[in-house]
Amino acid sequence: MDHKPAREIEDVDELAALIEAGGFWRLAPEWVPRSGYALPMRPVLLRVRDGLERKGRRECT
Secondary structure, three states: OOOOHHHHHHHHHHHEEEEEEEEHHOOOOOOOOOOOOOOHHHHHHHHHHHHHHHHHHHOOO
């Protein structure tokens, strides 16, 4: 069974919802294809979230 802290689950679910809603595409150049991708799996979303958090911490210091 997957025992994750509640905030971690919320963060990943929020990121997945953003991707599914197309919110990611405003960040990508127009030449990037908008279809043909598989939905990311939870481990990928966790790595993306962690990378964004590290980047945010570096920019704040």
